[in-house]
Amino acid sequence: MKKEIVSVVKCNSYKPREIKKALKQSFKNLEFDFKQGLKILIKPNILMPAKPSAHITTNPTLLKELCKILKNYNSKIIIAESSAYNTDKAFKVSGIEKACRNYAKILNLEKTKKVQIEIPNKLKKLMLPKILFDVDLIINVAKLKTHSLTKLTCCVKNQYGFIIGESKSSFHKIFTKLKDFSDLLLDINEKIKPELNIIDGVIGLEGNGPGTSGSPIKTGIIISSKDPIAADIVAAKTIGFKENQIPFLKRAKKRNLFNKEIEIIGEKNFKKNYKKPDTFSNSLTRAFLNLLGKPKINFDYEKCIKCGLCAKKCPTKAINLNPFPECNHKKCIGCLCCAEVCPVAAPYLKDSLLRRFIKKITGFS
Numbered sequence: 001m002k003k004e005i006v007s008v009v010k011c012n013s014y015k016p017r018e019i020k021k022a023l024k025q026s027f028k029n030l031e032f033d034f035k036q037g038l039k040i041l042i043k044p045n046i047l048m049p050a051k052p053s054a055h056i057t058t059n060p061t062l063l064k065e066l067c068k069i070l071k072n073y074n075s076k077i078i079i080a081e082s083s084a085y086n087t088d089k090a091f092k093v094s095g096i097e098k099a100c101r102n103y104a105k106i107l108n109l110e111k112t113k114k115v116q117i118e119i120p121n122k123l124k125k126l127m128l129p130k131i132l133f134d135v136d137l138i139i140n141v142a143k144l145k146t147h148s149l150t151k152l153t154c155c156v157k158n159q160y161g162f163i164i165g166e167s168k169s170s171f172h173k174i175f176t177k178l179k180d181f182s183d184l185l186l187d188i189n190e191k192i193k194p195e196l197n198i199i200d201g202v203i204g205l206e207g208n209g210p211g212t213s214g215s216p217i218k219t220g221i222i223i224s225s226k227d228p229i230a231a232d233i234v235a236a237k238t239i240g241f242k243e244n245q246i247p248f249l250k251r252a253k254k255r256n257l258f259n260k261e262i263e264i265i266g267e268k269n270f271k272k273n274y275k276k277p278d279t280f281s282n283s284l285t286r287a288f289l290n291l292l293g294k295p296k297i298n299f300d301y302e303k304c305i306k307c308g309l310c311a312k313k314c315p316t317k318a319i320n321l322n323p324f325p326e327c328n329h330k331k332c333i334g335c336l337c338c339a340e341v342c343p344v345a346a347p348y349l350k351d352s353l354l355r356r357f358i359k360k361i362t363g364f365s
């Protein structure tokens with residue numbers, strides 16, 4: 001069986017010297033040689049306008065050090081993103097524009113030309129930024145985070161950021177089953193294949209990620225691979241998931257999209273258990289509880305600032321602003337886009353009375 005190398009390198013802080021050393025070691029482990037003069041597109045995770053201290057977005061120092069390494073090869077660098085909302089602001093607030101603008105062109109993908117590609121699912125066609133097909137190399141620089149819907153968001157999910165504008169949330173309405181949404185992620189990954197995939201796991205995000213409901217967790221690693229699925233398999237195991245507990249990795253295996261043996265170079269036994277999202281089902285008790293009805297979206301009005309973003313991004317228009325948000329649970333499909341975009345972590349999943357009672361008597365949390 002063919003082998004895919006995944007590099008796992010310790011990196012205990014975002015100090016430039018430490019990041020530079022860890023990145024160089026990662027490229028050495030992967031035997032990745034940059035050619036001179038390439039046009040390179042870097043895709044970070046800039047989910048939303050969030051400060052670096054929230055650890056929701058790829059760290060700006062890591063991106064800056066990567067750009068500095070690439071500049072030694074006379075690379076023409078573009079850092080491109082389409083955030084869940086307000087990409088221009090997200091580039092600024094995340095600190096990425098300031099850190100990287102002297103080395104790279106900062107590109108809001110919402111404002112670029114699109115091309116139509118064929119895709120093997122019910123969409124049949126998908127609009128993607130043209131620039132993806134004009135560059136010599138794509139580098140995917142994801143963040144190590146748990147995710148309330150997909151359970152993990154690293155390299156495979158990061159490419160969903162290539163979907164432009166409203167489609168990002170509206171596809172949840174078309175692909176309501178997690179299995180189908182996982183297939184959509186994999187279809188996109190089949191069309192766009194970054195040659196280098198890096199996961200910023202120096203400080204990750206655990207719990208109800210990928211946005212403000214998650215909690216930063218010091219982890220101290222950088223994971224990388226030439227294959228995004230291989231990188232994500234190692235990332236999932238590193239933070240305490242089994243491969244088949246991540247729906248898109250399970251689908252990737254079923255679709256035979258990754259059938260190589262993984263060889264880890266570097267920290268072979270590194271583990272850091274992350275708190276799992278409340279939506280994670282890993283036991284019979286949880287499966288039984290789900291039979292009683294899944295938890296429903298509610299809003300913490302103490303936290304809510306009435307910005308209206310959740311209502312704007314809800315693909316089924318299940319949220320009314322009155323002036324606080326209220327969810328029409330009959331319309332809700334549980335995509336959690338509202339929680340993903342909320343700047344103050346106000347949306348949360350609330351158990352029914354019966355679920356709360358059973359949890360109380362079984363001690364299950």
Ligand code: SF4
Binds near residue numbers: 310314339
């Ligand atoms: S209310 Fe939230 S979870 Fe429900 S469909 Fe709208 S965005 Fe998705």
Ligand code: SF4
Binds near residue numbers: 346
């Ligand atoms: S719940 Fe969050 S996104 Fe929705 S209105 Fe309140 S603050 Fe804004």
